[in-house]
Every structure is written in C-alpha cells, then in structure tokens.
Amino acid sequence: MNLFYANPEDVSSSFICLRGQEAKHAGKVLRHRVGDSIYITDGNGTRYQCSITHINNDTVDAKVIQSTFEEKTSPEVTLLLGLLKKRDRLEFAIEKSVELGADRIVLYPGDHSEKGRVRLDRVEAAVKSAMKQSLRYYLPEVILEKNLESALNSFTDKRTLIAADETISGNEVAKPGEDGFLLIVGPEGGFSNAEREAMKKRGVLAYSLGSKRLRTETAAIAMVDRFKNVL
C-alpha cells in the first residue's frame, strides 16, 4: 500500500489535490491512472481513500471515497537532537525516530556540534517520507532552534525532560508530563558544561541507555522507541 501526503489546504471533505513531488510520485513514478484507488493523508490524523479524477503535469486530483481519523498515540514525544556532522547519520536518526513514533523533531547546534547548519528542506522530506512509509497519519513538525538553551526555553512547559546521558547509571522512572516527553540527545561531542548546567536548572532527568558508548543516532532511536513504545 502506498500513502501520499497532501497539504491540509489542498484537502476538502470531498476532493484532494496532490502537488509537487507527491503528484510526480503518483503520476510519473508509480504510473497511476484516472480511476485508480489511492490513499492520502493530510498529516493531521486523517487517511483518505480516494479515486483519481485528473492527472495533470504538476497535480493529481482525487475524489474522496472514505475517510478514517486516527487519534494520536500517547505519550507525545518530542525529540531534541544536536546537529550531527554527517548528514546521512542525522537523516537516518530522524527517519527512524519518525517511524518509531516521534511527534516532533527539534534540532539545535550543540556547543560540541562540529556542524552548525542543516538543510531543513531535506530533513522535512525525510520526515514526510518516514511518515508515509510507516503508514502514520500525523506529520511531525521540524523546528530548528538556536541552541540547547533556547530549545529548552521553548519546550519545557508541560513536558517531562529527559536527556540521554552515558555518564550516569541507573534511571529514575519518569512519567510523561501533560504534553508528554522531551527527549534530549547531544551531538557526537556530547554536552558542554554550560549545556549540562542549563539542563540541571530546568530539572532535566538523566537517562542511561546502558554502560556502552552509543553513537548519537543510535541513542536517539533507542530513546524514542523506549519512551514512546516500551517503558
């Protein structure tokens, strides 16, 4: 089954228009024809079963046959991830986190990040692709913050804050806040002293993923799976 994404403004209760890459994927890559049945999500929890009515150069129009709404799964999980040096490892961490249910991705250049910039369009494309691939119907938002402290300022309300920390052992059992968890993962170089201090002030709990050294992307994936699905 293939799932397509339509911007919410292109979705009504009876008709949906796919644009850009989504239209190209449906029409040119998968060679769908008028009359074909496809699935589309608006990224806001609804899946639409549709029948294609027009295929144009840049758009694909579809009639809604049936729609299904799905509640968000709790706890809500926001992943706060330091920028990594290698693009493929960052995108992999994000793709896997979304597959495993992360609801929001917040990136920041950490004091020890070797790279300060990221192409948000590529990250957003990876997020969209992972949502469709895993048949999720909520599109996680992607936010770039200036640094860890500004990210903490933006997301501390009503969330339980937990940082992956290889320097501790043993874990406090943490309950999600009203808005779930904020899971904090540092870049390859780990957290700076200033960042540790800022987290301490905010009451961030330290969580150990085990005694072994994990790469950043591995820590991010394991954190999301554990707090979203297992613990």
Next chain:
Amino acid sequence: MNLFYANPEDVSSSFICLRGQEAKHAGKVLRHRVGDSIYITDGNGTRYQCSITHINNDTVDAKVIQSTFEEKTSPEVTLLLGLLKKRDRLEFAIEKSVELGADRIVLYPGDHSEKGRVRLDRVEAAVKSAMKQSLRYYLPEVILEKNLESALNSFTDKRTLIAADETISGNEVAKPGEDGFLLIVGPEGGFSNAEREAMKKRGVLAYSLGSKRLRTETAAIAMVDRFKNVL
C-alpha cells in the same frame, strides 16, 4: 578513547600485534608513536591497556600494561536477518544492532529477498567497527545461512525464538532460553507462507513492534534493543 582489535592469535598476556587495517589506523590515521598508550580488545571479552613498542609498515606491536576481563551481558541475543536490497540499510541495521548489544548476526536470503548475495567481508568490517565504537569487548560472529529454514535448524537449540510480525497484536511475554533469544526479522517483502509454516513448526513466537509499518532495519534495531536491554 580509541579501541583497537587484535586477532586472538596475535594476543599473548604480555604482547599484542595489530595487523592490517588496525595497524594502519593506529599508525597512519591516528599517527600514534612509540610509547603511546592505546586500548586493544581481543573480541573475547578482554580489554588490554598497552604501550606501543614498534610501528612497522603493516604492523603495530604493543606491550600489555593491564588487562580487564568483562563478562558477557545476558540475555545472549542472536539476530537472524533477511537480506535487504540496499547495502547501506543492511549495514546500518547491523551496525546499530551490534552497538545495542547483539551477540551474533545470522543473515539469510529470504524467499522475498530481492537480493540473494551479500559481501560478508563488508558486514564483518561493519560489525568490528561497531564493536570498537561502542567500546564492546566481544566481537559478534557473522554467519550466512542458505535460507530461513536452514538458519532455524542451526539455531533453535536452547534459544527462545521470536519473530517480528506486523500481522499480530499483543505479545506473549517470553523468557530467554539457556542460550538467550533468536530474534527473526524478515526482508523488505516480509515472510513467505513457507517461511511462516517453518517458523510455526519450530514454535517461533510472534512479536508485534506496534501497529505501524516499520522498515526492516528499524524492526531489527528495535527488536535487539528491546530484548537485549529493556523487556
């Protein structure tokens, strides 16, 4: 901290010889000098703190200062993974599984695998690199089986067999066998009916990772983390 790997036959209680890529990495890439202190593992549970005595063209000799033996962590986890189409996704799954503690990697071309071959030397290099990167001291063995059934024949003794299965919901709680778990993950195309039948005969338990569709490499990573570390 950098960790190097030496073949057990090059390890004695007082001297160790690094060869090939390991020697090159120590001497040429990291530019170590005679007298430098380095860490070496034999992949059998021991970490050696050493001092470099000679740097030659293809070898690095080191004197053992101190050695530390580490017990294997239980449960023992063997990952049985169908061959994937894309090499980078297969190697990523293996790298992450080793970081998270998989003790053995068994690969098989599934009935629905699009690719029947794999370069074992590359997989072994990925395993070795992940072991060193995560500061583990046991080198997981890598085995290529002919198909799922032959793999099941080789590894059913004294293991609890669990397959990642998206078609079920709810999970039986499984205890590890005397030799731990055998975690079975299919290729992209999933299991064939014949494979499902073979697993049923062997008493393989089905485990659901959640209601959403996960890519094979995501399922492998989550299975290893859950059964090795969390459940």
